Structure formats: structure tokens, C-alpha cells
Amino acid sequence: MSNKRLIGSMPKIGIRPTIDGRRKGVRESLEEKTMNMAKAVAQFLSENLRYNNGDSVECVIADTCIGGVKEAAEAKEKFEKESVGLTITVTPCWCYGSETMDMNPRRPNAVWGFNGTERPGAVYLAAVLAAHNQKGIPAFGIYGRDVQDIEDHSIPADVQEKLLRFAKAGLTVAMLKDTSYLSMGSVSMGIAGSMVNEELFQDYLGMRNEYIDMSEFTRRIEEKIYDEQEFEKAYKWVKEKCVIGSDINSAENQRTEEQKEEDLQMNIKMTIITKDLMEGNPRLAELGYEEEAMGRNAIASGFQGQRQWTDHFPNGDFMEAILNSSFDWNGIRAPYIVATENDALNAITMLFGHLLTNTAQVFADVRTYWSPDAIKRVTGYEVNGQAENGVIHLLNSGAAALDGTGEQSLDGKPVMKPFWDITAEEVEKCLNATKWRPANTEYFRGGGFSSNFLTKGGMPVTIARVNLLKGLGPVLQLAEGYTVDLPEKVHEKLNDRTDPTWPTTWFVPNLTGDGAFRDVYTVMNNWGANHCAMSYGHIGADLLTLAAMLRIPVNMHNVSEENIFRPSAWNMFGTKDIEGADYRACATYGPLYS
Numbered sequence: 001m002s003n004k005r006l007i008g009s010m011p012k013i014g015i016r017p018t019i020d021g022r023r024k025g026v027r028e029s030l031e032e033k034t035m036n037m038a039k040a041v042a043q044f045l046s047e048n049l050r051y052n053n054g055d056s057v058e059c060v061i062a063d064t065c066i067g068g069v070k071e072a073a074e075a076k077e078k079f080e081k082e083s084v085g086l087t088i089t090v091t092p093c094w095c096y097g098s099e100t101m102d103m104n105p106r107r108p109n110a111v112w113g114f115n116g117t118e119r120p121g122a123v124y125l126a127a128v129l130a131a132h133n134q135k136g137i138p139a140f141g142i143y144g145r146d147v148q149d150i151e152d153h154s155i156p157a158d159v160q161e162k163l164l165r166f167a168k169a170g171l172t173v174a175m176l177k178d179t180s181y182l183s184m185g186s187v188s189m190g191i192a193g194s195m196v197n198e199e200l201f202q203d204y205l206g207m208r209n210e211y212i213d214m215s216e217f218t219r220r221i222e223e224k225i226y227d228e229q230e231f232e233k234a235y236k237w238v239k240e241k242c243v244i245g246s247d248i249n250s251a252e253n254q255r256t257e258e259q260k261e262e263d264l265q266m267n268i269k270m271t272i273i274t275k276d277l278m279e280g281n282p283r284l285a286e287l288g289y290e291e292e293a294m295g296r297n298a299i300a301s302g303f304q305g306q307r308q309w310t311d312h313f314p315n316g317d318f319m320e321a322i323l324n325s326s327f328d329w330n331g332i333r334a335p336y337i338v339a340t341e342n343d344a345l346n347a348i349t350m351l352f353g354h355l356l357t358n359t360a361q362v363f364a365d366v367r368t369y370w371s372p373d374a375i376k377r378v379t380g381y382e383v384n385g386q387a388e389n390g391v392i393h394l395l396n397s398g399a400a401a402l403d404g405t406g407e408q409s410l411d412g413k414p415v416m417k418p419f420w421d422i423t424a425e426e427v428e429k430c431l432n433a434t435k436w437r438p439a440n441t442e443y444f445r446g447g448g449f450s451s452n453f454l455t456k457g458g459m460p461v462t463i464a465r466v467n468l469l470k471g472l473g474p475v476l477q478l479a480e481g482y483t484v485d486l487p488e489k490v491h492e493k494l495n496d497r498t499d500p501t502w503p504t505t506w507f508v509p510n511l512t513g514d515g516a517f518r519d520v521y522t523v524m525n526n527w528g529a530n531h532c533a534m535s536y537g538h539i540g541a542d543l544l545t546l547a548a549m550l551r552i553p554v555n556m557h558n559v560s561e562e563n564i565f566r567p568s569a570w571n572m573f574g575t576k577d578i579e580g581a582d583y584r585a586c587a588t589y590g591p592l593y594s
């Protein structure tokens, strides 16, 4: 089963070959070259990009080259029928700007103008971008650095990089549209991120908001509105594969063995029910629950848990951790996106990371900055290497994917992979590295099990967060960096001071020596909320491109300037203070769907 694009087909990339419309010589001489450019881009993108269900990304090429408005309209009609979610215009020559451009303001578009001399593709690029800017329909310009000969049909490396960056972010925009966020419960412990903001989902992401009360879980459990066969399968798998860890609670606070067994069973049922709530389940219709069988078309959800639920029932950690992982009793599969504490803003950030990379995400509290001095004072140890400027402790009960153990590998290095590259052996390793520890009953009176693991060091990762400001709207922040290993004794000492039953990641951001990235402390000090989402890889540049498409300004990042790729209009808001220019551009264009 796929939990991915739920209703409607996967968005395709529309390729628009534009051409000089002059017949009797000019157009005829360019037809083949222009169409070949379109074919090369389509082939390149399909070969290099996949949707999060593992299928190759599909491209649709306009039936003819586009020499004027009639052919532009024909391409538009074709694209609408084919669920095109983003477009790339390609040309080796001069064409007529406003007559050939893509006028759809709600769909990301880019223009690749061939850098040649025989015909002026770059002149068209500049002209059509000026038209885009003048009309308020921002477009991304792609202009290769080195001149190519007209008979050279290759896509240069710098153009490839921009095509991929644009396509990944554009597909993310398109994948989000028309899906929903399912809020399970309400506001958790006064966390502002769980005050679901409909305007943000609707205007910026094109999504709708769905809500259930947590009593829906009780109803479905008590009335057995779930697939009992799946429960049996899941229970067997959990008993076989999930290692129960030690109980940290004092003797009088421990739950009995019978209670723990009940908690585990309830946790498994909560997991199955959350999937059903999000994406529906045809089995429920067979059981007589047609309405429940439909689900909520939810690409992401959040579980309030604390406190009304967890004061009485087992916590949501097992459900969140398993669903966010790339595997469960049904095998290796795409992760679901489930935020703990119903932090919808972190769910959005997780969706960005997941859709850009197709990998599982780690949801975490940005818990503590440990300076080298504080570590020395507490442990007697002087940190060095990557940790020499201190570390940030990422830790939260709940929603960290088990992929975050770092037990998948590539060339002997820890990685987090898209599900189709994960092996059965790696799944075993992730499970073996995780202990399911009886929940701390001072926090979670209703018991449950927390996933406990330590992320392997040496993974390039990016932490990010969408924050919401009254009067401004959403703002994105991100930090690229690495997971690090601390000496075992140091880890234990630091971890035991806090909640040792939860998953820990020691994170160090890449420093630039400047602004928010002056030092590790300043990164932590500038974080805008209690949570972040951690994604495998250095994906800051992809996040910046995506944010610009959605008109979400970025207040803090450590991506080098040459990798920043935003619509050409952004340059017109200033080229020196590009952070300020981003804010001005986003404010001018407003949210994508407003």
C-alpha cells in the first residue's frame, strides 16, 4: 500500500520547448534542436528523480515547439490533462517572450536558455524573465556558465544541478497541494506549533486541515474498528523484532507486567488506527465501516498525546516512531509523516525534508547546547574534533524515525536512505539498535514505550524549522551540519542528566564564523522553537529553493551563496543584502495560493 499521493496522480513535470516562430527558414532550422533539448531534459529528470513511492518521475513534453500564443495555449491544455505540477521551458534560440511564456502563477516554472552563440537562447532567457518579473509571475532562470556549440546536445553539469534543484523543490510544492494535515487531538502543553494555523496550510501549501478528537482512538479500539488480522501480524512482528529495554521508573511508579503488555497492544492498535485515519483502509469497508475506510487524505498528521491522552493512556511514541520509519510489519515502505505533540509546524518541516529527499525524518526537541566548558565541568572530558566547539543535543520522546539510528550504510558510512535502497539486513540493524523502554511514568502516567537509540556520528544532516510570526507569516530556518559521536562515557553522563529513555542525536552545525553561524551556541540561541526536523544530507540549498517557491522567507541558513537558487525576480529586490531581498520578494508576491 502506498501512503503517498493519496487522491489524484503523481504530479508530472511539463517541458515546454520554445522557438522563434518565423517560418520559411528560421523556425524550420531550429525545430529539431529545440525538441531535442526538451527530450534531453525529460530523460535526464526521469532518470535521476523519483517520487516518494519509488516510481521514476514522469515528464510530459508539449506536442509541438511553442512559437507563439496558440501553441502556448495548446501546451497548457495538455499539461492540465496530464496533472503537470511544474514546468520547465527550454530553448536554444530567440523566441517571443510574453507570447511563449508559461503564464500560470501557481505552478513553479523555470527557463533554461542555451548558452550558445549561433542562436541567442540567452537573450530569450533574459527577455522572458523580464516579462515574468514585470507580470509578477516569478520564474527560475537557468543559464549554463560555458558556451556550448549548437550541435552539442549534452546538459552541462551546472545546468543539471539547477534542473534537479528546481525539479525537486517544484515536485515538493506539487506533492503537497490538495492533500491534508490531520490533527489528532489539539494543543499539546501550550506548544504554539500545535495551534494549527489554517491560513498557513491553505494559502502557502494548498492543503486543507482535518481534525479528530483523540477519543476517536478509544472508540476504534473499544469497538474493534481496525483490521484484527493486521494486529495479529503486527503483534507477532513486534514480539519478535522489538527489544524491550529496562524500566527507569522507581519500583512504586513502575507499571505491572500485565499493564505493560496491555500498553504494547494498545500502542500497536494506535499505530494501525493512525494509518487508517490518515490514508483510509479498504479492509474497514469489508468490516462494515465504509466511512472510516476512506481516511482523511492526509500526507502528514500530528498526535497531541500530552497531556489528556498520556495522563490516562499509553503514550504515542511507538506509533509515531514506527510510522515515521521506513519499515514496519508490512515490510520496507515509504515513511508516514507524524509529528509528536501535534506540532504542525514541525510536520510541515518534516514534509519538506521528506519530499525533497524521499527519506525518513527525525523529529526532535532542540534540547541543550553543551559548551566544551560545560562538558568538561560535568564529565571531566575535553571534547575535540567535530565536537570541539560544543554540541547540540537533539532529543524527544516520540517521532524520531528509527532510520535515525544511522544503521543503514553506503560505502561503509552511516546514511538514511530512501526506502527502495534499504535492505532487510539494515532494517534488522535499526531495530536492534533501538530499545523500547517503558515510558517515564512521571511524564506519562498512562505508560507506553519510548524508542531509545543513539544516532551514529558522521552523517551529514540538515536541521530545519518553520516558525510562524504574527504580522509576517511563516519563516524558515535551517542549519547544515553533522551528527557526531561522543566518547561513550561522556554520552552516558550527559544523556543520563535528562530523559535517557528517548532517542539522542548529538548535532554540530557547520560554522561560517558569521551571524547566526558564528558558533554552535549562537545557532542554538537563534533557534525559533522547541523543535526541529532533521533530514539526511546537506539539503539547505534545496530548502531555500522550495521556500522561495512557497514565498516563505529564510531568516537563518549556512548555505554558501553560490548554491542559492531562487527565482530571478529575487535579484531585483537587492543583490547585496540577499537575506533582506528574500523577505522583500516573499512579502511582495505573498503566499503561492492566496
Ligand SMILES: C[C@H](O)[C@@H](O)[C@@H](O)C(=O)CO
Pocket: 306, 341, 365, 396, 397, 443, 530
Ligand atoms: C515529556 C515532556 O513533556 C516532553 O515531551 C517535552 O519536554 C517536550 O518534548 C516539549 O517539546
Ligand SMILES: [Mn+2]
Pocket: 341, 364, 365, 396, 530, 531
Ligand atoms: Mn517536544
